[in-house]
Amino acid sequence: MANAHDAQELHAGLGAAEPCISPKFLYDALGSKLFEAICELPEYYPTRTEAAIFERHGAEIARVAGTGATMIDLGAGNCAKAAKLFPLLQPTQYVAVDISSEFTHDALARLRQRFPQIAMEALGMDFSNRFELPELVRAERRLFFYPGSSLGNFTPEQAHEFLMRLRAQCGSDGGILIGIDLAKDKATLDAAYDDALGVTAAFNLNILRHVNQLVDADFDIRQWRHHGFYNAARGRIEMHLEARTAQDVHWRGGARRFEAGDCIHTENSYKYQQADAIKLLERSGFEATRVWTDPQRWFAVIHAQA
């Protein structure tokens, strides 16, 4: 069952002239597992490319970012990326923030046993619209960890506002370690968001199953088709769901007819030029200190100081 805010957001999106569902609804428990599976796909290069950057440059990243911080992992998921860096970054406190808190709680329970010296907290919250950290998050030396290029799921303007909110919560000695997916050829991008196995299709279609649960909707998932492609003019991946047949869909407080071929927009994933990503960080009050990238320059890990 959705809270009143989510129910209202879904109602507005489904009823809009260009129907949309916020990508945050991709991540129920099954959606988070499907996203984990996406990260294993040969076509989905961001995860392994970023992991290789951390593997190769981890020691230097720790030197630049500094050890002993409060590490705040935004969109922590199964916490695996942060955990790999614990031996290098040696955080004193680790705060795992994720919209799907059930998933993150289980991951933290396992990590507490492996790293008993690190204080750990799980925060189940949607940090996309507003962001206030509770008092249990230590205020000194906050290092925001935002890997995986999730910044790309905001529009550049939303990304700017989001980064400004983070900057305001950093304190004077804080910073951010962020992963940015860089612009590249269309064929590579198209394949990454429309894989041969159909895992991304399942991930996208699962949003309808989730919406059915949240607002008692009656989407017939078999009547929808996944589209994921790079829109070069807009510098972003777009994910849509297309109605295979004409159909009426009902949800608590609303209804709508979809004709065959009508689409619901479910996600954007912006791809940045490295220089534009740095400009965005600097416009938001950060100072970029170092960029690490892979040999193909497909992905960048950036450290920026508050």
Ligand code: AVI
């Ligand atoms: C979470 N986020 C960075 C992913 C992306 O690449 O934009 C979500 C995703 N959507 C489809 N595949 C992966």
